[in-house]
Amino acid sequence: MPSVSMTVNGKAVSGEVEGRTLLSQFLRDDLHLTGTHIGCDTSQCGACVVHVDGKAVKACTMLAAEAEGTEVRTIEGMANADGSLGVIQQAFQDHHGLQCGFCTPGMVMSAADLLAQNKSPTEAEIREYLEGNICRCTGYHNIVKSIQAAAEQLA
Structure with missing residues (x-):
């Protein structure tokens, strides 16, 4: 399986993914960042929005492999450094x-x-x-x- 590397919430991460693995699946299943919700898998509900290189993206519409080398920010990365709410x-x-x-x-x-x-x-x-x-x-x-x-x- 091909591997993918990116920075998620300020941390370098990598993993092996199938070509069809969605970014939402990679974040939730591989990185255990379950704050990114999956509501429809069809890009209609917006529950899976994350930031990729500073832009809002529906993670159910992007393959994990497409995020190679990018900076991804999830809801978990919105908190303050001390863990309090942003x-x-x-x-x-x-x-x-x-x-x-x-x-x-x-x-x-x-x-x-x-x-x-x-x-x-x-x-x-x-x-x-x-x-x-x-x-x-x-x-x-x-x-x-x-x-x-x-x-x-x-x-």
Whole structure:
């Protein structure tokens, strides 16, 4: 089997993968980073969003081999160095931007990508950006509030 090497959450990792192994599978099954959720395997729900070289990517649409040599950041890499919640994660907790929690990792990762591009997004911009992330519980109101609060703290 071919091997793949990349940096995940600041650590160099490698492993043997079949050619059809998805990045989401590699992260969860090989690296045991189970915060990256798999909800649909068809790129529709957004629960598997990670950052690859600083850009939001649905990990169920990318082969692990395609991530060769890249820097990958998962929800586990969003925490502070001391293990406490990062700003966006804390905002989701403080503003009740989660309910069952299944979509939350993807929402946080998408929010981080949005805020890296737009430091002060409007409500409409946040809603449009989250179009590829599905939440079946909250109705998005508190998710949007959480992202707005995080934007204010990061400004």
